[in-house]
Amino acid sequence: xxxxxxxxxxxxxPSTCGNTKATPSASAxxxxxxxxxxxxxxxxxxxxxxxxxxxFELAADDKNVDWECALVSKKVKQWVEPVLYKSxxxxxxxxxxxxxxxxxxxxxxxxxxxxxxxKRLSLSDTNWLPSCGQIIAILEACQSVKSLELLMNYDIVxxxxxxGVHNAWHGIRPQILTLPMLLFNPTHRHFRLSPNRxxxxxxxxxLELFVNRTLGAGQWSWASLSSLEALTHLCLSSWNIDMExxxxxxxxxxxxxxxxxxxxxxxxxxIRYIELGWDIRQLVEKSDWTTDDRVVVAVAxxxxxxxxxxxGKWVAxxxxxxxxxxxxxxxxxxxxxxxxxxxxxxxxRESARxxxxxxx
Numbered sequence: 001x002x003x004x005x006x007x008x009x010x011x012x013x014p015s016t017c018g019n020t021k022a023t024p025s026a027s028a029x030x031x032x033x034x035x036x037x038x039x040x041x042x043x044x045x046x047x048x049x050x051x052x053x054x055x056f057e058l059a060a061d062d063k064n065v066d067w068e069c070a071l072v073s074k075k076v077k078q079w080v081e082p083v084l085y086k087s088x089x090x091x092x093x094x095x096x097x098x099x100x101x102x103x104x105x106x107x108x109x110x111x112x113x114x115x116x117x118x119k120r121l122s123l124s125d126t127n128w129l130p131s132c133g134q135i136i137a138i139l140e141a142c143q144s145v146k147s148l149e150l151l152m153n154y155d156i157v158x159x160x161x162x163x164g165v166h167n168a169w170h171g172i173r174p175q176i177l178t179l180p181m182l183l184f185n186p187t188h189r190h191f192r193l194s195p196n197r198x199x200x201x202x203x204x205x206x207l208e209l210f211v212n213r214t215l216g217a218g219q220w221s222w223a224s225l226s227s228l229e230a231l232t233h234l235c236l237s238s239w240n241i242d243m244e245x246x247x248x249x250x251x252x253x254x255x256x257x258x259x260x261x262x263x264x265x266x267x268x269x270x271i272r273y274i275e276l277g278w279d280i281r282q283l284v285e286k287s288d289w290t291t292d293d294r295v296v297v298a299v300a301x302x303x304x305x306x307x308x309x310x311x312g313k314w315v316a317x318x319x320x321x322x323x324x325x326x327x328x329x330x331x332x333x334x335x336x337x338x339x340x341x342x343x344x345x346x347x348x349r350e351s352a353r354x355x356x357x358x359x360x
Contacts, residue, residue: 081113085113085114085117085118086117086118086119086120088118088121088122089329090123090124091122093131096131096135096138097134099134099138100137103137103138103141104137114141114142115141115142118142118144118145119146119147120145120176121138121148122151123135123138123149123150124150124151124329132158135161136161136166136168139172140168145172145174147177148172148177149177149329150178150179150180151178151325151326152183152210157180157182157183161183162183162185163179163183163188163200164184164187169200172200173200173202174203174204175203175204175205175206177200177201177206177208178207178208178209178210179208179209181209181210181211181212181215186219189219190221191221191225191228192227201231202230203230205230205231206232206233206338207228207233208235208236210237211236211238211239211248211249212248213242213245215248216248217251218255220255222255222256222259223259225256225259225260225261226259226261228261228263229261231261231263231264232263232265233266233338233341234256234267234268235268235270235298236249236256236267236269236270237269238273239272239273243283246271246280247283250269250283253267253269253295260292260294265342265345266296266341267292267296268296268298268341269295269296269297269298270297270322271283271298271300272298272324272325273300273324274300280299280303281307281311281315284299284319293348293349294345296319296320297319298319298320298321298337299315299319299320299321300321300322301321301327304319304320305321320344322340323337
């Protein structure tokens, strides 16, 4: 699936959101808006439109040439734009502003273009508060997303954009959902489903919630988790760079575990930023997490690699690794994380069966 990186990104492995340089995709998007289109390639002049269209749509799936396809001609641009906008990843304030301009001031597109064609939307930045109005404008335009990821890292969320307050959330029914818990108004910190009040969670199969140290486990109705019959993958993530948030995530898990729906395959607790001096091994190995074998602990990749080199195999035995949020979107490594989590659950169960058979 092609990804629109409207971003400023370096080619090296990114460590934080927003520290980036312009990418070819960003340059191409700006070219489409600001520059005249190129003449059509003569080589395609004799091809029937349906064949030429198929060729360009396939080419638009290639990240090396995706946006260049839109520069061939006006006709080709109309063919490939639905493919190019299928997946949108933005990790900077500048990128957010650029997308908003495209949504609001692009008369060549159908008014429902973004609602029809955007299936994945990932927004992340370190400077979110000035961008709240832009977030809402983007959400209102992309109501049919199947995958929605909002990576916001702050302790206060403006009430007027919260889920349960702003109408922009009412029509969104994703299957994959990643949100900060603070984005939910206190009246909507639950998973209850009602035919009279359609829920954001009704179709969700993969759910990731970012835990914040200011929102304790008792402030969320975890008993309602059992109503999510489609849920197969759940993750509680700590993004704040402090040990307290990891403890809060563990507390949420302790309350949530008894209410895991039967459909749940794996639940991960992801400690996505770790500083030197944190006793993560103590937290992981000696804490009372849960007896449910579906629970997996994920730690930051750089920490995992350092522990593996310095202190042996405990980290591979007790945890899996995961990129920080921005790097994961950049490398499109989200599914790899879930594959590792499922593999750990499978290996545990196979080991338990082997031990049980030897005792029999």
